[in-house]
Amino acid sequence: MTHAPPSSRPSGFARVVLGPMTRVLNPLFARIAGRRHVRFVAQIHHRGRRSGRTYITPVGARRAGPFLFIPLTFGTVSDWCRNVVAAGGCTVRWNGARYATDQPEVLDAETALAAGGAAFSRLERHVLLPLMGVNTFLQLRIIDGAPW
Numbered sequence: 001m002t003h004a005p006p007s008s009r010p011s012g013f014a015r016v017v018l019g020p021m022t023r024v025l026n027p028l029f030a031r032i033a034g035r036r037h038v039r040f041v042a043q044i045h046h047r048g049r050r051s052g053r054t055y056i057t058p059v060g061a062r063r064a065g066p067f068l069f070i071p072l073t074f075g076t077v078s079d080w081c082r083n084v085v086a087a088g089g090c091t092v093r094w095n096g097a098r099y100a101t102d103q104p105e106v107l108d109a110e111t112a113l114a115a116g117g118a119a120f121s122r123l124e125r126h127v128l129l130p131l132m133g134v135n136t137f138l139q140l141r142i143i144d145g146a147p148w
Contacts, residue, residue, distance in 0.1 A: 029058035036096025042068070045091040046083040055080065061094050063142075064116030068092055068101065070138040071129055076106055081138055092140065101140035112137035 034043040042061035047054055057080040061070045072081060084090045089102035107115070109129070116139070117125055 030056065033058040034093030034096070039095050042070075042092050042094035044070075044080055044084065045093070046080055047087060048079075049083050049086045055083070061092065062116060062119035063094065064119040066142050067116055068094065068099065068140045068142065069112055069116040069119060070140070071132075071134040072106070072136045072138055073132050073134055076136055081106075084138065084140075089140065089143075098144075099142045100144040102143050103139075103141040105139045107137050107139050109135045109137065112139060115139070 029041050030043070032038050033041040039062070040060060041058050044057045044059050045054065046057065059070050059080070060073070061068050063069075072078070076082070076085075085104045085106070089100070089104060092099045092101055113120070113125060116137075120129070
């Protein structure tokens with residue numbers, strides 16, 4: 001039996017505090033995202049569902065085995081997340097390497113942290129992610145055989 005993936009909207013904290021900051025911080029994070037030794041932020045390369053345009057979006061990401069885990073700070077309603085899920089994958093630049101991914105799956109926080117939680121620090125798991133109201137993650141399977 002299959003069930004619908006969890007759906008989430010941004011928390012009040014994300015909407016009120018992080019939303020306005022995103023307009024300022026995203027251009028700065030976009031410049032450093034994906035670079036070697038910058039493991040806290042990756043670049044998601046995705047195509048718009050309706051426009052067909054190519055976009056690059058900076059996101060928090062961690063790698064655990066053959067998967068990348070992305071906290072959905074702004075929930076599953078963010079355009080980049082919807083684009084990646086609709087396309088069935090994307091390209092991710094993380095820690096200086098590019099990864100082709102597929103099988104995007106939205107997971108609740110408990111499931112995601114059980115599967116990939118070791119990739120997140122204790123501070124992130126117990127303080128930062130709950131403070132930001134993160135209750136869903138996007139799990140992407142790495143398919144290109146890039147080095148671990």
